Every structure is written in C-alpha cells, then in structure tokens.
Amino acid sequence: MSAAPPDNDVLWARGIVKSHHGTPALREVSIGVREGEVLAVTGARGSGKSTLLGCLSAQLPVDAGEVWFNSSPVHTLGRAGREKLRRERFGFVGSEPQLVPELTARENVALPLLLAGVGHRAAYGAADDWLERLDVAACAKRRPEELIRSQCQRIAVARALAPLPRVVFADDPTAPLHREARDQVLRILTSAARSHQLTLVLATHDPELARYADRTVALVDGRTPVPATAVRRPAAAPVAASH
Template sequence: MVAPPDNDVLRACALHFQHHDGSPALGGVSLGVREGEILAVSGPRGSGKTALLHCLSGLVRPQRGEVWFDGVALHALGRLRRERLRRDRFGWIDPAPALVPELTVWENAALPLMLRGTSRRRARSAALEWLDRLDVGDRARSRPRALRQAERQRVCIARALAAAPAVLFADEPTAPLHRADRLQILRTLTTAARSHGITVVLATHDSGTAALADRTVSLLDGRRVDTVHLPAAPQPAETEGRAACSLSA
C-alpha cells in the first residue's frame, strides 16, 4: 500500500459510504487538503458533508475507498489506533454542543489535553486562553448547565482549539449561535487556525461561512460537483464575491 504521490496532509480517494439503513451517503468522493488550508465542504442538508468528515477523521471506515493522513493509511487502521490518532492529532466541533456536565467549563476545554497526558496546570492555562478569546473566560468555573447554548458551543470551540490539533474538523460549528455571533466566532476560528498552522475541514450549507475558507468543495447527493477557489479576504474597497469556479468529477 503506497501513499498518494503528493503533499496533501489529508487525502480521500473514491470514498463510498452507506448509512446503517443502506441509503447512500457518499458515492466516490475524492479530494485533497493541503497543510494549513481551510477547506469548506458545502452542500444542502443530506448531501453527505457529515459522512465525509466522519470518514476523513477516522470516526468511521468507508465501505470502499482510501483516506490518507500525513502518509498514514487511515482506512486501514484498527479502531484503537484510529481513536488514538483522533485523540492526538485531530480536533472536532459538532453542530450541537456536547460537554461533560460534571466538569467545569475550563475542565471541559482542557479535557483533550489532559487525556493526552498534559499536566493539569498547562492544560488549564491553554484552556483559559481560548475561553478568553471566545468571550467565555468569565464562565470558566461554571458548570455547563449554567450556560446558554451559544456559550456552550463557544466552550466546545475553545476545547478544540486549545488542543492545537493538526487537523480540525468542524461540522456546522456555528449552527447554535445567533447570526450576529457567527461571523465573530468564525473569524476567531479561521484566524486562530492560520496563525497556528491548523488545517481545517469545515462542513457548512451557508455561503457566508464558506466564504471565509481558502477553498470550497461542493457536494450534492453524496458526490462532488465542483470546486470553488476563493480569493484572499478582500480589502474594504475591493469588490466581494470574485470566486473562480471549476467543475470536477
């Protein structure tokens, strides 16, 4: 088994995946993600975005096809090795905030680091830094039940960033947030990813969210339909929306 001959940090080759009820989720999707790139996977609900992120992150195995991460055949690893890789190298943000109710906010944000063996002091420091940047630092000693849903989602985003993953998978990460909060949080997320060299794969059905990515891959009915290459963030005087589109299989 030979890794794909390119410098993509993450690569999918002809992925096929079916849901438990037998309905198709992915029908031969291929893509590559460069190191440090922010890639948006766009498409309507039910297009296969979440299934693709699950396969790319090793959460599930595709029925057919290959997933490579940094030269490692992720699709060929056993469950325990995939879990270890997800713990040590990947971060994940769900559309609905999921926190451990018995832990405080800062303990929730520090949990991935402590599971890796990071000292409690260093994990706490990293968690508090990101909680402050996401405007929930004043809730660090609170329990999740005392937070609003939008605050809980900010904690989940802080938890993912505090662990400094090589790749961050974000599945509709701002879904629980009010529209006024979404742009601020997304800019914090993308700025942090670029400054720390984190590769991001972002699933979204919102064109405004996708516009913050470096590149967009679109799915429809489990198949890749096109790739949108987005320009760098425009200056205020520049015209928005000058995206170059190219069709791909």
C-alpha cells in the same frame, strides 16, 4: 495498495463510498486537503457533508475507497487505531457542544490536554486563554447546565482548539449561534487555524460562511459534481511534517 498521496496533502481521500443502513451517503468521493488550508465543504442538508467529515476524521470507517493522513493509511486502521488518531492528531466541533456535564467550562477545555499528558498548570493556562479568545472567560467555573447553548458551543470550539491539533474538523459549528456570533466564532476559528498553521475542514450548508475558507468543495447527493473553488488569500507558510 495504491501510492501514497502528495506530501503537501495532509488529508487525502480517493473513491470513498459510505452508506447508512443501506442508503448511500457518499458515492466515490475524492478530495485532497493541503497542509494549513481552510477548506469549506458546502451543500444542502443531507448532501453527505457530515458523513464526509466523519470518514476523513476517522470517526466512520469507509465502505470502500481510501483515506490517508500524512501519507499514512486511515482506511486500514481498526477501531483502536482510529481512536488513537483522533485523540492525538484531530480536533472536532459539531453542531451540538457535547460537553462533559459534570465538568466546568474550564475543566472541559483542559480535559483533552490533561488526557494527552500536559501538566495541570499548562493545561488550565491554555484553557483560560482560549475561553478568553472565545469571549466566555466569565463561564470558566460554571457547568454546562448553567449556561445557554451558544455559550456551550463557544466552549466546545475552545476545547477543540486548545490542544492545537494537526487538523480541526468543524461540522456546522455555528448552528446554535445567531448571525453576529456566527461570524465572530468563524473569524476566531479560521484565524486561529491560520496563525497556528492548523488545517481546518469546515462543513456548512450556509454558503455565506464559506467566504472564510481558502477553498470550497460542493457536495450534491454524496458526490462532488463541480470542481473546488479557490479563494484568493495569502498562501499559508509551509509547515514541517510531524513524526
């Protein structure tokens, strides 16, 4: 087994390969994500962005290569280990809200906190706070079927942020939103990551949205043909490693 990644890389992957039904999606991709960084993964549709986020977030096992989180190997974990990692350390927002239809917006946002053992008052207090930040507090007592798609997406973002995970993965999270709402949600998502010292990995096919990131990595046909591009921003404060 190779050496563990650098201490300041909360996520690190080397030579990862992944195929879907025999079709290559990632071709020996290597990437490092620093603690507290906002990283944008850009590329056209079908370039491998979603697959890369799936492998980094332990949703998909890699076919070959290595994935590390906090200097611990992810690529050797079985299904139960990957599920535990996602539940305890990661937050995820996709292009579809995927809310629990039987629950209200407030209950959806509080759910991951309750599952983690947080008390009801604290869990629902955090849910109310994040619904307010995402400008959907008025939807708190309504179920997904009563809401429009853009409202549901904001609730999904609130749900991902409420537990303050170590890493938030956002796969084209503003797809259901119009331009003004996209900018607002991206500002909230990135500012929340920086203010709470979270790491954010954002996949988008819209290069304009990458301006919210500290650095970008471009994917073309499952490869990273060009170096990552740094964006001039203040460095994030150092964060103590969790145990």
